[in-house]
Amino acid sequence: MLQEFEFLGVLGAITLTIPVVTLIIAWLLRPKKPNPAKQETYESGIKTIGDTWVQFKAQYYIYAIIFVVFDIEAVFLFPFAVALRQLPLYSLIWAIVFIVLLFDGLLYGWRKGALHWN
Amino acid sequence: MPFDPSQIPIVQIVFFVMTACAIGGAIGVVSSPNLFHSALYLVLSLFGVAGYYVLLSAGFLAVVQLMVYVGAIAILILFAIMFARRLMGQGENQNNQQWWLSLPIVMILFAVLVGVVNTVSWPVSGAEPTGDTVMELGHAFLGSYLIPFEVVSILLSVALIGGIFLAREKVEAEEA
Amino acid sequence: MMPIPLSWWLTVSAALFSIGVYGALSRKNAIGILMGIELVLNAVNINLVAFWRYIAPTDISGQVFAIIVITVAAAEAAVGLAIIIALYRRRQTAVVDDLDLLKN
Numbered sequence: 001m002l003q004e005f006e007f008l009g010v011l012g013a014i015t016l017t018i019p020v021v022t023l024i025i026a027w028l029l030r031p032k033k034p035n036p037a038k039q040e041t042y043e044s045g046i047k048t049i050g051d052t053w054v055q056f057k058a059q060y061y062i063y064a065i066i067f068v069v070f071d072i073e074a075v076f077l078f079p080f081a082v083a084l085r086q087l088p089l090y091s092l093i094w095a096i097v098f099i100v101l102l103f104d105g106l107l108y109g110w111r112k113g114a115l116h117w118n
Numbered sequence: 119m120p121f122d123p124s125q126i127p128i129v130q131i132v133f134f135v136m137t138a139c140a141i142g143g144a145i146g147v148v149s150s151p152n153l154f155h156s157a158l159y160l161v162l163s164l165f166g167v168a169g170y171y172v173l174l175s176a177g178f179l180a181v182v183q184l185m186v187y188v189g190a191i192a193i194l195i196l197f198a199i200m201f202a203r204r205l206m207g208q209g210e211n212q213n214n215q216q217w218w219l220s221l222p223i224v225m226i227l228f229a230v231l232v233g234v235v236n237t238v239s240w241p242v243s244g245a246e247p248t249g250d251t252v253m254e255l256g257h258a259f260l261g262s263y264l265i266p267f268e269v270v271s272i273l274l275s276v277a278l279i280g281g282i283f284l285a286r287e288k289v290e291a292e293e294a
Numbered sequence: 295m296m297p298i299p300l301s302w303w304l305t306v307s308a309a310l311f312s313i314g315v316y317g318a319l320s321r322k323n324a325i326g327i328l329m330g331i332e333l334v335l336n337a338v339n340i341n342l343v344a345f346w347r348y349i350a351p352t353d354i355s356g357q358v359f360a361i362i363v364i365t366v367a368a369a370e371a372a373v374g375l376a377i378i379i380a381l382y383r384r385r386q387t388a389v390v391d392d393l394d395l396l397k398n
Contacts (some may be wrong), residue, residue, distance in 0.1 A: 002209040021171060034365050057201075061197045062281070062282055065281040068190040068372055072186060072190075073271075076271075077268065079253070081256070082253055086253070087260050094267070097268060105277075105279050109278065109279070113288055126390055130297060147313075153323060157329065160333075163333065164336065167340060170343070174303070174346075176360075179360055182361060183394045186364050186368055187332075195328070195371065201379055214319070216319065217319070220319035228309060228312035242300055243348070243350070255357060255358065277368075277369035281375075284380045285380065
């Protein structure tokens with residue numbers, strides 16, 4: 001299994017090395033003369049107002065839940081899709097039952113107005 | 119091939135790197151004073167576990183781990199923390215009064231577990247996993263595990279309805 | 295053949311389990327407790343997959359269990375965090391010591 005992921009590992013090592021090396025070279029070469037104007041979050045931009053940790057709307061969380069649920073649906077349907085040609089035809093009905101049951105939940109959220117952005 | 123796996127103990131090196139990620143991340147999760155940083159350490163730990171699955175020849179599970187845990191559950195936790203901004207509690211003590219008691223208890227638990235793990239002789243079989251794992255999973259889900267497959271759908275549906283019902287903005291408007 | 299013995303995996307899993315239990319016991323905050331539980335579930339999954347690989351690699355059941363554990367963890371996290379959000383709205387806190395509504 002590791003052999004299959006060897007190229008992924010090599011790719012990861014290269015993609016980590018290039019930016020790190022670049023940052024180190026930049027750190028070695030650059031002059032260091034900090035002053036308050038340079039330390040601002042947006043240099044020569046608008047000053048930030050208020051706290052960085054603003055309160056999120058719960059709406060984001062509802063979308064996250066819907067995403068999680070359909071993410072897992074994909075996890076379960078992917079092996080089914082791979083094996084589809086070898087499976088008997090009635091197994092397609094079970095997969096449709098699976099999707100319909102999940103769609104019920106989404107329909108509930110839709111009817112309750114959870115998908116409506118305000 | 120750029121390197122010879124029989125010469126370098128590459129599997130062990132990957133194992134130790136992933137252990138550093140998983141265990142180091144886990145320690146960060148339970149010890150960080152800022153809950154937001156805890157959640158980011160959780161991502162590191164989950165990533166290490168995904169690496170374990172690669173080493174254990176369960177490539178599909180590694181992808182599932184990254185997709186569901188790192189991609190979805192960690193985001194869910196981060197959104198919940200950002201919703202309740204006071205939860206982050208910068209500089210505030212995040213431990214309850216019983217933390218000093220739970221530390222030795224957990225250490226004893228770990229010692230007992232390690233003792234058990236190293237005394238039992240596990241019936242290790244030298245067999246290799248056969249065939250295409252994803253294909254076999256598809257057959258399992260639509261074959262001997264058909265009922266769990268459908269129950270999972272009901273579970274997810276209930277979780278979706280319950281989550282939307284509880285987190286909805288309207289609950290506040292109706293009751294205020 | 296197997297460069298890493300089974301006991302290494304089980305030891306690492308035991309460590310992750312213990313850290314997760316410590317997180318669940320020592321955190322004041324409900325989300326912190328939930329993150330500890332996620333670590334425990336991950337430790338369980340490492341065990342399941344390690345046993346699948348070393349003891350019954352020809353039987354796919356180990357991986358099926360692991361996927362179902364991940365699913366249940368996701369459902370648990372979604373509903374648990376939704377409860378925490380609903381509580382935070384009403385009580386402005388998620389510290390479990392303050393949430394003793396059922397006590398009285």
